[in-house]
Amino acid sequence: MTTWDGPALDKISAAEELDLRSERSDGTLRAPVTMWVVRAGDRVYVRSVKGTNGPWYRGAQTRHRGRIDAGGVQQDVTFREADPGEYASVDAAYREKYGRYTDIVEHVLTEQARSSTLRLEPR
Template identity: 75%
Template sequence: MTTWNESDLMAIGAAEELDLESERGDGTLRAPVTMWVVRAGDRLYVRSVKGVEGPWYRGTRSRHRGRVAVGGVRADVTFHDADPGEYAGVDAAYRTKYGHYPSIVEHVLTETARASTLRLEPR
């Protein structure tokens, strides 16, 4: 596993949203999708409100690779399925960061959304 450098970890973790592009089977990038991102410890995570049936999530399944961009940081990443043992920390990070959107944040805290939790690792 490759780790984030501290400045990228802080910048991405503090951002309200990031743009995520997943790689198609031929290596080209799909159109960017804007989404929430959270930091739990020294790791970054994203989730699909629609769970594993969400279109952008399904796009990550082709090659498990892509790119994220936020605030001056642009990074090539791999998408790793989070272990269920990571869900509680990710849930807490979503509540802390996005709790000021109470009617929206609850959608990323469902079992459906948890099943799509991806850990972003730099490559």
């Protein structure tokens, strides 16, 4: 597993949103999708509100690679499925960062959303 350097990790985790572009099978990038991003420990995570049926999530499964842009950091990444053991810390990170959006944050805390938790690793 490749780890984030400190300054990039801090900038990404401080960003309100992240733009994610997944790679198609031919290596070109899809249009960006804007989403919430959280940090748990030294790792960065995203989730699909629609779970594994979400269009951007399905696209990310094509090559498990893409590019993100958040907090002034643009980085090529690998998408890794999070282990269910990571879900609790990711849930806590979403509650802490986005808890002010009471009615909305609950949508990323459902079992459906948890099943789509991806860890973003720099490459």
